[in-house]
Amino acid sequence: MQTNNKLKINIGPQHPSTHGVLRFVLELDGEIIKSCEPVIGYLHRGMEKMAESRTYLQYLPTVDRVDYLGGFFNSYAFCNAVENLAQIEVSKRSRYIRVLTLEMNRLSSHLLWLGSYLLDMGATSPLFYTLRDREVLLSLFEELTGQRLMYNYYTFGGVRHDVWADWLKKVADFVEIMPRKIQDYEDIITNNPIFATRTKDIGILSKHKALQYSITGPNLRASGIDLDSRKDANNLIYDELDFETKIAHSGDSFDRYMVRIEEMRECLKIISQCVNWLMGNEGDVISPVKQPTLKVPEGEFISNVEAPRGICSCYVKSDGSGKPYRVKWRTGSYYAVQLLPKLLEGTFYPDMMAIFGSLDVIAPEVDR
Amino acid sequence: MKNLKYLISLIIGHLTVFKHIFKKPVTLEYPEKKIELNDKFRGEHAFDVEKCTACGTCQRVCPSFGTIEIEKEKDENGKFYPKNYSIDLNKCIFCGNCVQYCPFGAIKMTQNYELADEKKSTLKLEINTLKRNYFDNIIDK
Ligand code: SF4
Numbered sequence A: 001m002q003t004n005n006k007l008k009i010n011i012g013p014q015h016p017s018t019h020g021v022l023r024f025v026l027e028l029d030g031e032i033i034k035s036c037e038p039v040i041g042y043l044h045r046g047m048e049k050m051a052e053s054r055t056y057l058q059y060l061p062t063v064d065r066v067d068y069l070g071g072f073f074n075s076y077a078f079c080n081a082v083e084n085l086a087q088i089e090v091s092k093r094s095r096y097i098r099v100l101t102l103e104m105n106r107l108s109s110h111l112l113w114l115g116s117y118l119l120d121m122g123a124t125s126p127l128f129y130t131l132r133d134r135e136v137l138l139s140l141f142e143e144l145t146g147q148r149l150m151y152n153y154y155t156f157g158g159v160r161h162d163v164w165a166d167w168l169k170k171v172a173d174f175v176e177i178m179p180r181k182i183q184d185y186e187d188i189i190t191n192n193p194i195f196a197t198r199t200k201d202i203g204i205l206s207k208h209k210a211l212q213y214s215i216t217g218p219n220l221r222a223s224g225i226d227l228d229s230r231k232d233a234n235n236l237i238y239d240e241l242d243f244e245t246k247i248a249h250s251g252d253s254f255d256r257y258m259v260r261i262e263e264m265r266e267c268l269k270i271i272s273q274c275v276n277w278l279m280g281n282e283g284d285v286i287s288p289v290k291q292p293t294l295k296v297p298e299g300e301f302i303s304n305v306e307a308p309r310g311i312c313s314c315y316v317k318s319d320g321s322g323k324p325y326r327v328k329w330r331t332g333s334y335y336a337v338q339l340l341p342k343l344l345e346g347t348f349y350p351d352m353m354a355i356f357g358s359l360d361v362i363a364p365e366v367d368r
Numbered sequence B: 001m002k003n004l005k006y007l008i009s010l011i012i013g014h015l016t017v018f019k020h021i022f023k024k025p026v027t028l029e030y031p032e033k034k035i036e037l038n039d040k041f042r043g044e045h046a047f048d049v050e051k052c053t054a055c056g057t058c059q060r061v062c063p064s065f066g067t068i069e070i071e072k073e074k075d076e077n078g079k080f081y082p083k084n085y086s087i088d089l090n091k092c093i094f095c096g097n098c099v100q101y102c103p104f105g106a107i108k109m110t111q112n113y114e115l116a117d118e119k120k121s122t123l124k125l126e127i128n129t130l131k132r133n134y135f136d137n138i139i140d141k
């Protein structure tokens, strides 16, 4: 549609680059984006309302679908909230298993992001390499939990079953070869002139704007703010592990890429520490909750977890019955989409995907 | 100078990609070859009718309402048993809750994942299909 020299175009909802079902209405003046309006809600599944009609146990398998690339994170956020409300103890071994699976999940999510981001910008080969390596992780998940994306592995107070030595050995093997693979990606991508020109100084997110828009996760760290909720998570055993929070300073698309690449290396560090601990220590992992009905005392709790796309919070309010009174999700992608119109204003149309892709937005997390 | 740096990085990049030509393929030619699944895989259900007491726990933990239907009846000794039992795979999300919380271990999940069918009605597993699955996949293994 053309109105006073501006062209209004529609991108999505079924667009290969929108990573789900997301729609943008762009107003163009020539090649320059004058305004962008994200239209969300195409993937709305009523995750929050659904909780009110289900018991805690019935709701638990569905929370993996809040963000289907980071199922463990949602599961953990919900389990942690309920555990805190019902005062259920989680054993140390369970915590280690949780951290191990969380970090593997983060790695697999970043790998998929890397491949699809490069694909959005026209580079096809990295997609195959990242998917190949992600496949190893997904097979490991399948072996452990029974499914590749919708794990339903955590229970209130523990995990469904223990990990076994064979499986840990496979994870250790993976950790050993993975740094070489990451180096491969870097060889192909990081110094590539085309990639650099398309991402450096593009879509700059200032510290101030990032804070204004409540951006969290790697997007925030790329703008130079050192906020990593893993560092002050008291429920998991991150304080016993040795890892660094990687930050970058300019806040452009390239820095967001760099932060995620560095984060993958940190993930590997954490994974190998967890594997070592789990191999050397025994313990109980089975949840003390055996009954299919779980009564949670009255109260409310917000649990936070550093998910691959920013802090994922789950608010649970219980009225003392077997069903949650209210569940609310806060996910990183939702805020990143709100930021997009600001980042895109005045940029060139071909840069749109370089900016949007770098924010690592996935639609189910936006809509819930 | 900058151009030279770019050229070198391009060459490194191309060599890295080129290396992959000599590697073994990681994909499988489905459907001729299939991946091996382990016994924790959550596929189509199997049901051991002898163990079930029609207690209804599986129904209560299932996140998808109306997936499991049980018709319970008393036998001559006064014990409950499932006269009819069905799992509707159209609604099932394969979460495995029913397997985990069944107090008698009557439900199991098999490695069968090729469930595409022409009719919706065939995806509703009746008690006989579930029993057959149990014999074919759990006992025979
Ligand atoms: S929970 Fe087990 S025993 Fe109870 S009705 Fe279901 S299958 Fe039968």
Ligand code: SF4
Residues within 6 Å of the ligand: B058, B061, B062, B063, B064, B067, B068, B087, B091, B092, B093, B094, B095, B096, B097, B098, B099
């Ligand atoms: S696997 Fe989950 S959704 Fe399917 S029947 Fe069992 S409890 Fe219900």
